[in-house]
Amino acid sequence: MTFPFFAGSPIKMGDIPPSVHAFDDTNQANLSNTSFAAGSPEVGVSFIAPPSGYVLGIVGGGIRDNGGTNRGALALEIHENDSSGTIVQAAEVRRNAWTNNSHNTSSSVSGFGSRVAPAPIDDNALLTPLVPGATYFARTMQAVSGGSTVDILHRDITIVQLPLGAATGGRLASNLDNVRTLGGGTQVSTFNVSDSHSDWQAPDTNAQLRFIAPSSGRALIIVAGGLRDNTNNNRIGMAPEVREDDENGRQIFDLNDAPTFRKFMWSNFGNTDSKYMYGCRVGWLEDLEPGRQYFAQTMLAATTTTSASADAFNQRLIVVGVS
Amino acid sequence: MSIQARNLTAGQPVLALDAMPLEFNADPTTRNDVDDTSFVPWSPEVSVTFEAPTSGRVLVFIGGGGNTDSNVHRLSMAPEVRLRDENGVVVQPPSVSRNSWSNSSNITQNNEFGTQVSLVEGLVPGSPYFARAMIAVSGTDGTSGDSDVDSIQIFIVPTA
Numbered sequence: 001m002t003f004p005f006f007a008g009s010p011i012k013m014g015d016i017p018p019s020v021h022a023f024d025d026t027n028q029a030n031l032s033n034t035s036f037a038a039g040s041p042e043v044g045v046s047f048i049a050p051p052s053g054y055v056l057g058i059v060g061g062g063i064r065d066n067g068g069t070n071r072g073a074l075a076l077e078i079h080e081n082d083s084s085g086t087i088v089q090a091a092e093v094r095r096n097a098w099t100n101n102s103h104n105t106s107s108s109v110s111g112f113g114s115r116v117a118p119a120p121i122d123d124n125a126l127l128t129p130l131v132p133g134a135t136y137f138a139r140t141m142q143a144v145s146g147g148s149t150v151d152i153l154h155r156d157i158t159i160v161q162l163p164l165g166a167a168t169g170g171r172l173a174s175n176l177d178n179v180r181t182l183g184g185g186t187q188v189s190t191f192n193v194s195d196s197h198s199d200w201q202a203p204d205t206n207a208q209l210r211f212i213a214p215s216s217g218r219a220l221i222i223v224a225g226g227l228r229d230n231t232n233n234n235r236i237g238m239a240p241e242v243r244e245d246d247e248n249g250r251q252i253f254d255l256n257d258a259p260t261f262r263k264f265m266w267s268n269f270g271n272t273d274s275k276y277m278y279g280c281r282v283g284w285l286e287d288l289e290p291g292r293q294y295f296a297q298t299m300l301a302a303t304t305t306t307s308a309s310a311d312a313f314n315q316r317l318i319v320v321g322v323s
Numbered sequence: 324m325s326i327q328a329r330n331l332t333a334g335q336p337v338l339a340l341d342a343m344p345l346e347f348n349a350d351p352t353t354r355n356d357v358d359d360t361s362f363v364p365w366s367p368e369v370s371v372t373f374e375a376p377t378s379g380r381v382l383v384f385i386g387g388g389g390n391t392d393s394n395v396h397r398l399s400m401a402p403e404v405r406l407r408d409e410n411g412v413v414v415q416p417p418s419v420s421r422n423s424w425s426n427s428s429n430i431t432q433n434n435e436f437g438t439q440v441s442l443v444e445g446l447v448p449g450s451p452y453f454a455r456a457m458i459a460v461s462g463t464d465g466t467s468g469d470s471d472v473d474s475i476q477i478f479i480v481p482t483a
Contacts, residue, residue, distance in 0.1 A: 052344065052345065054345050056480070069431075069432035069433070070433070071431075071432075071433040071434075071435070073436070093388070093434075093436060094351060094387075094388060094436070094473060094474035095349075095474070095476075097436050098436060098437055098438075099388070099433070099434075099435055099436045099437070100435070101426070101427040101429055101431055101435050102390075102431045102432045102433040102435065103427075103429050103430050103431050103432065113437050114437070114438060115386065115436060115437055115438050116384055116386065116438040116440065117386060117438070117476065118345055118347050118478055121347060121349070123349065123351030123474070124348070124349045124350060124351055125347065125348070125349070126345070126347050145433050162345050162480065163343075163344075163345075163480075163481060164382075164480060164481065164482050164483065165483060178378075178483035179483060180378070180380075180483055181378075181380055181382070181442060181482040181483055182442075183441075183442035183444075185421075222440050224439060224440060224441075225420075226419075226420055226425075268427065269427055269429070271427070271429045272429060273427050273428045273429055274395040274396075274397075274428045275395070275396070275397040275425075275428035275461050276397075276419075276420070276425075277397065277425055277426065277427045277428065278399065278419065278420070278423050278424055278425040278439060279424050279425070279437045279438070279439055280424075280437075280438060280439055280440050282440070313420060314420040314421065316421075316441075318382075318440060318441075318442050320382065320482055321483065
């Protein structure tokens with residue numbers, strides 16, 4: 001099968017392989033390696049290259065600076081076949097890494113976020129595509145810029161097949177294969193959290209949407225927006241809550257059940273910011289019931305000290321069905 | 324020929340525009356001391372052109388890195404989407420709060436890297452669009468060293 005799909009061409013078994021995800025919450029303590037290493041345990045996934053030959057590589061996690069002005073990085077690496085195969089996408093800070101702020105000298109909390117990059121790429125263009133149907137192995141790689149150490153408290157990796165969609169080969173297309181991507185947001189609302197919001201709460205104004213689960217049962221849930229710490233060590237986090245059916249339905253995960261929130265949270269770094277910092281976290285949903293409606297909304301929580309506060313601005317939420 | 328926007332449902336033939344290819348562009352260079360407080364195009368231009376898919380919806384990704392040399396300013400990178408080319412009508416302006424990635428305004432010694440995702444809807448299927456990376460800082464301290472930018476990426480992924 002070549003890409004793009006031409007009108008009238010049949011979709012065959014293996015044309016659209018599943019997207020895959022892995023995560024690990026083992027603390028990677030006191031990292032000092034300045035060259036990229038996989039860490040232990042390795043956080044990796046095997047996948048089959050799609051007909052386009054391109055995937056989205058998403059790495060995310062939480063990094064805590066233990067002092068100094070060093071930066072930690074979580075990056076994407078892809079090998080042919082398995083971890084001993086030829087590297088077809090190297091870990092590279094500029095190309096495919098998510099990093100923390102390098103000035104958390106007094107911070108006791110970690111900052112969470114994601115980096116999304118297509119693969120394979122070089123510094124300024126797409127490279128020769130992966131071989132459709134061939135097996136590849138992707139994993140997170142971690143490094144420190146130098147100086148003191150960092151801790152990495154959560155690492156995740158997601159490989160999303162392009163083109164986006166939930167169809168899989170070998171069966172008739174269904175009307176749930178390409179469910180509509182939905183986005184929602186509040187454009188102007190500023191929400192100030194204080195020590196009464198150390199638990200996850202739905203602010204009075206937030207981003208909400210309802211979506212239909214695709215036939216794959218898998219979707220990306222992206223939270224984005226601006227976050228600002230008004231006093232040091234006061235991290236504010238934004239994460240999605242997802243319920244079956246509607247706002248009164250059963251939660252499919254509980255953010256207050258640590259460390260679940262680490263899989264979904266976008267946060268600042270727990271150091272004083274004069275301006276909102278903007279970015280996103282890409283979370284992974286699986287085992288959704290195809291065709292069922294789900295409700296999602298943004299939630300906020302802060303790690304606070306007495307009389308401290310932090311702000312969130314312009315919360316956004318996007319849900320994308322994937323294969 | 325006009326192409327109608329649609330959501331794919333069972334039994335419909337698949338059109339080539341139902342899944343347009345990924346479009347990607349990036350610039351690996353670093354530029355120091357950016358001091359534009361309104362969004363300006365990144366130079367050299369980092370842009371992509373694409374045909375809107377039948378859904379009329381695309382995900383727009385902006386990524387890269389930057390740092391702040393003073394302790395109060397923030398570097399922002401955001402996409403601008405226009406019809407056809409750089410002279411076309413703006414359909415999605417760059418906006419700090421709606422579609423930008425930014426660093427923390429806390430002073431940094433190393434560039435901070437990340438991504439921002441936004442969903443652009445209501446595009447006309449089959450029509451050509453142009454997207455480019457824009458850059459701005461929240462302010463300057465008027466001395467040497469303001470914000471530094473490293474390796475901007477922009478890419479467009481069609482979505483249902």
